[in-house]
Amino acid sequence: MDVSLFDVAGPIMVGPSSSHTAGACKIGQMARALFNGTPKEVEFYLYGSFATVYQGHATDRALLAGVMKLKTSDAHLADAFEIAEQKKIRYKFIPVKKEVPDYHPNTVKIILKSKKNRLSVIGSSIGGGEVRINYINDIPVDFELMAGRFFSLIIGHSSEEASLEPLFEKLKEWDCPITDSQTICNVKDAPKSCITALNIEDFYLKLPQVQALEKLPGIEFVRALTKLVPK
Amino acid sequence: MYQFKNCQELLDLCKKEKLPISQIAIKREMQIFGKSRPWVRNKMKKVRDTMEEAIELGVKSTKKSKYGLVGGDARKVYKTINRSSNMLHSKVAIRAMAYAIATNEQNARMGKIVAFPTAGGSGVVPGVLFSTHEHMKSSKRKMLNALFTASALGIAILKHGGTFSAAKAGCQAEVGIGVAMAAAGVTEMRGGTPEQCLNASALGLKNMLGLACDPLGGLVEVPCVKRNAIGATIAMAASDMSMMGVESVIPMDEVVEAMMNISAGMSETIRETALGGLAITKTGLKLREKMGLPPVPKKYLDWKNRKPGNASNKCGGCNGCG
Numbered sequence: 386m387d388v389s390l391f392d393v394a395g396p397i398m399v400g401p402s403s404s405h406t407a408g409a410c411k412i413g414q415m416a417r418a419l420f421n422g423t424p425k426e427v428e429f430y431l432y433g434s435f436a437t438v439y440q441g442h443a444t445d446r447a448l449l450a451g452v453m454k455l456k457t458s459d460a461h462l463a464d465a466f467e468i469a470e471q472k473k474i475r476y477k478f479i480p481v482k483k484e485v486p487d488y489h490p491n492t493v494k495i496i497l498k499s500k501k502n503r504l505s506v507i508g509s510s511i512g513g514g515e516v517r518i519n520y521i522n523d524i525p526v527d528f529e530l531m532a533g534r535f536f537s538l539i540i541g542h543s544s545e546e547a548s549l550e551p552l553f554e555k556l557k558e559w560d561c562p563i564t565d566s567q568t569i570c571n572v573k574d575a576p577k578s579c580i581t582a583l584n585i586e587d588f589y590l591k592l593p594q595v596q597a598l599e600k601l602p603g604i605e606f607v608r609a610l611t612k613l614v615p616k
Numbered sequence: 617m618y619q620f621k622n623c624q625e626l627l628d629l630c631k632k633e634k635l636p637i638s639q640i641a642i643k644r645e646m647q648i649f650g651k652s653r654p655w656v657r658n659k660m661k662k663v664r665d666t667m668e669e670a671i672e673l674g675v676k677s678t679k680k681s682k683y684g685l686v687g688g689d690a691r692k693v694y695k696t697i698n699r700s701s702n703m704l705h706s707k708v709a710i711r712a713m714a715y716a717i718a719t720n721e722q723n724a725r726m727g728k729i730v731a732f733p734t735a736g737g738s739g740v741v742p743g744v745l746f747s748t749h750e751h752m753k754s755s756k757r758k759m760l761n762a763l764f765t766a767s768a769l770g771i772a773i774l775k776h777g778g779t780f781s782a783a784k785a786g787c788q789a790e791v792g793i794g795v796a797m798a799a800a801g802v803t804e805m806r807g808g809t810p811e812q813c814l815n816a817s818a819l820g821l822k823n824m825l826g827l828a829c830d831p832l833g834g835l836v837e838v839p840c841v842k843r844n845a846i847g848a849t850i851a852m853a854a855s856d857m858s859m860m861g862v863e864s865v866i867p868m869d870e871v872v873e874a875m876m877n878i879s880a881g882m883s884e885t886i887r888e889t890a891l892g893g894l895a896i897t898k899t900g901l902k903l904r905e906k907m908g909l910p911p912v913p914k915k916y917l918d919w920k921n922r923k924p925g926n927a928s929n930k931c932g933g934c935n936g937c938g
């Protein structure tokens with residue numbers, strides 16, 4: 386994708402650091418998008434410079450805020466701990482002192498748990514608010530996301546070539562712009578399962594619309610990362 | 617096509633279309649991303665409004681950042697503006713410093729800002745542009761156009777192989793590029809030609825070349841905040857010189873190349889690791905300890921016995937074992 390004016394003039398974000406704050410928030414958002422429902426408990430394992438300077442850069446609040454679907458520009462990011470308390474989400478930050486060689490210096494492993502589900506995501510903040518998701522449930526993946534751009538739709542689907550067609554049709558019908566799309570498939574599973582991330586910048590899908598998408602054949606789940614947290 | 621790969625191509629486009637840089641930038645965005653002119657302008661208005669809010673809050677606030685390293689300086693500088701007769705800089709330059717500090721202090725206290733090009737270098741562009749805009753009493757449209765021009769310059773820098781990452785190229789890539797972008801934007805705001813805009817950014821960036829990224833404790837506070845303020849005055853000086861007809865011998869594209877070839881020779885200690893420069897001075901280390909951060913490994917403190925450019929004096933300094 387070509388460089389936009391707003392990659393230079395942006396993202397609009399809550400400080401202090403594009404990589405340690407905005408990027409961290411983005412990784413949290415991604416983890417939450419992949420998780421089904423509200424987590425009861427979240428653990429953050431911090432590596433590299435995330436482990437050493439996370440408090441000064443508010444990496445902890447940003448990660449937690451992301452898990453609660455706050456945007457990188459939401460001033461409430463600073464109140465993440467209080468919001469988590471209200472929502473009764475338990476959280477823990479565990480700085481891992483030893484170096485893990487094949488991770489980028491700014492890396493976090495997030496484990497989300499609820500009664501029924503457990504999910505782990507490993508992501509790195511690679512600079513200027515850009516992040517990379519390296520592992521989902523220990524399966525190697527490679528998603529790159531921009532902090533300013535709002536990847537709003539995460540879709541789980543079967544690997545059938547045509548399975549996304551009807552979904553794209555629907556989005557087109559609603560005049561929803563798709564500015565970027567990435568698909569990752571898990572090659573280890575027998576019937577392959579895939580995840581696709583769509584960037585639908587500045588377009589808000591309503592809940593019935595998301596539900597309509599989920600009913601389409603071949604689609605397992607659809608998560609919309611739109612603004613959700615009460616003001 | 618309104619596409620450009622570097623500053624020279626941007627300039628050629630301006631000449632061919634007889635348009636200022638800002639208008640080429642808008643047309644490029646519309647063409648490549650399939651957006652309407654109002655969409656592009658509205659999105660930039662959000663950028664402008666966010667900057668303005670940060671400045672307004674920042675010049676008033678006395679709140680310190682979490683570790684107390686910064687906070688309250690914007691207010692100090694801003695208060696002197698009307699008593700500036702015994703200052704060396706003009707009122708507009710002093711106000712630019714105040715606004716730049718305001719933006720970066722807001723960033724340090726978790727306020728909302730625009731990373732432009734990054735959070736660390738976010739003060740220069742709004743500082744210079746808002747202060748000059750106030751001084752010239754120019755229209756809102758001109759202010760917005762200056763932001764487009766500044767952003768277009770950022771695109772040209774990236775496309776020409778530049779970077780905004782201090783981990784790659786040090787502070788020259790953050791505050792340095794902020795200065796270059798601000799110089800171009802303010803020059804267009806003052807009625808300069810596209811040539812003068814690019815010339816101003818070349819003059820500005822040349823004076824930021826080689827700048828280390830050496831933040832105390834790895835926080836975006838010291839020296840970052842004040843570096844943005846003084847960077848703002850450099851951008852204004854560069855714009856003034858360009859408007860007076862002084863030309864940079866090295867064209868902007870080549871200054872970007874220089875920035876990158878310098879970064880190739882930069883030790884990792886001064887690339888966002890907080891292991892060199894101001895970060896490991898006596899005061900820097902004392903503050904680091906106070907923050908409860910792990911101590912800097914000995915090999916980095918033994919810099920006097922090190923060969924130039926090497927991160928440590930253990931070996932040839934290829935950093936392969938790093």
Ligand code: SF4
Binds near residue numbers: 787790839888
């Ligand atoms: S010193 Fe480093 S962290 Fe501070 S503004 Fe410069 S590049 Fe950013």
